[in-house]
Amino acid sequence: MSTAPALVTVVERPHSIRHMSPLRRLFRPFWVIPALVSLAAVVVGLTLPLVDAGLRHQIGVAFPGGPDGARSVLGTIASAMISVTGLVFSITMVVMQLASSQFSPRILQDFLSTRITQWTLGAFVASFVYSLTVLREVRGASGGGEVFVPQLSVSLAYVLVLTAFALFLAFIRTIMSLIQVSDVVSRIGEATCRAVEEHFPEADDAPERGTWAPSGPERTVRAGDRHGHVVEVDERRLAALAREHDLHVELLVGPGDFVAPGTALARVWGDTAEDADEGVEKALALGSQRSLPQDPAFGVRQLVDVAERALSPGINDPTTATQVLAELRVILGRAVTRRDAPRHVADEDGAPRVALRSDTVEDLLRLAVEEVAHYGADTLQVPRALEQLLGELDAVALPEHRPALDRTRALVARRTEDD
Structure with missing residues (x-):
């Protein structure tokens, strides 16, 4: 089954999995x-x-x-x-x-x-x-x-x-x-900022465009016996595989998603779609834990977890939560001044072959503030810190992200009112 052609932006520098050297793999266990x-x-x-x-x-x-x-x-x-x-x-x-x-x-x-x-x-x-x-x-x-x-x-x-x-x-x-919570928060924040800079292109980078026009029989690729979180996606390998077999591949999972045996990994269009099953699965690196290089949402998740623990009744430390929000302000400030990551990878001829699944700037915004707004609604510091965070982001955000900020602000208001 074919889909209507669409003009899409493509990834400028496709990611490829950096295989760990045997020496580094040897020294990895504690x-x-x-x-x-x-x-x-x-x-x-x-x-x-x-x-x-x-x-x-x-x-x-x-x-x-x-x-x-x-x-x-x-x-x-x-x-x-x-x-x-x-x-x-x-x-x-x-x-x-x-x-x-x-x-x-x-x-x-x-x-x-x-x-x-x-x-x-x-x-x-x-x-x-x-x-x-x-x-x-x-x-x-x-x-x-x-x-x-x-x-x-x-x-x-x-x-x-x-x-x-x-x-x-x-x-x-x-x-x-x-x-020390300040060092923990700062260390996670620095690593997450680097992941954001790698994931989201700068605003003045001219996006490359191409036509996404999958055609031919459609097939769903499912996971075999492996399971775990998607740690990395070998975008170069997928594009080369699609070009070799004249396919179009749309990933249904992305970095951070959990894959169980039988999980739908991708939709594939083309006459030789059956040949792509093993190649698509090998292009996804799975691990027992999420990691940051292709998954900036994991860093945000860690910081939100720290804030939620601080806001729990047993700890009741809203000051730590506001400290986390200050670090999230730095991370989100980097994100809202950049464009959303392109979701398509082109082959050597410049034709889009692979559609990716990745987080948008709005996804990071919702993840960063929704749960903290819910658990911190009864405190004085957290609502003020959230309002300040969203106001500062609105002042520096690209025009394309302001609707997402408005939706996030409305979401925070609803959470606060409900609680």
Whole structure:
């Protein structure tokens, strides 16, 4: 079934999925860095005593004590390091629980990806296993053999302890930043602003146009056994697929949408539409969590969650909600001064082949203010902050977005009156 031709704007720079390198994929899990650092500590703890054994003279800067002193030092370091490792792990768990309950479970992804936490945990575990590994190489006179004290190895244990505690101080500083609402809101806001700038073209960019004219048999492509949130859409791959098979593809899901087995992913027009099923599905990257690069609404969602938690009866902190609205003012200010994102992707010949599903500026406006207006209607600060936000946006918005602002203002008024 064909549809009537329509003149549409096309994406100037189609997005393609940036596949993660094997090295980055390796270091992504939280436990990898601590495990690798600990393994390296074991290797060094086995090899450095061999270097000590080859040295026939005292090194001035190395550990000067005897076997008993070396055992005492290494044993003390090992016991202290395993205790502090438990402390670091406990602090990490408490902060994650606090962030999840006070702000939003969706911000835990940022916390777990903080490298300083992984390196700190790795440094303490590495100091522990290194000290135990070197301890077995210390030999005293009681055994009847030659006395051997690995001076360099014991000295390195000192260095590891100093490094671990330096990382611990940096870890505490990072933790304090992660649990301050102002830093949390600012960090999410900065990332969301970058996503808005990538998603919405600037107002003075001349849009490219083309004719969207799908024809031929129509077919619906459905998801297979995979499920998850749409994280990225490989627009280049879809356009190349459509050109190769002479198809037109309209996506029915976009970044942030949840896909379950059997979900309708796209409508495809063309005589070879059946060949497109696998290609369309592979062009959609799914994940267990939403992410920002193609989904600026996810950043807005995180901020709204923080505001809603602050407005809950158990917390009752409207000041935090107004702080979130101030950050949303910056994000939405970027959005309303830009054009809505084009929804069509052209092939190499300039013919629109793919119709995308993406959020508009009005979608972001509604998401940012509707729920906050509902939950904050009984406070004094939130309605005033919302009115100020919409007024400031109206002063800088492009003419094409002013009707959306008017509709959003009317929506906020209805929410406030209903409550």
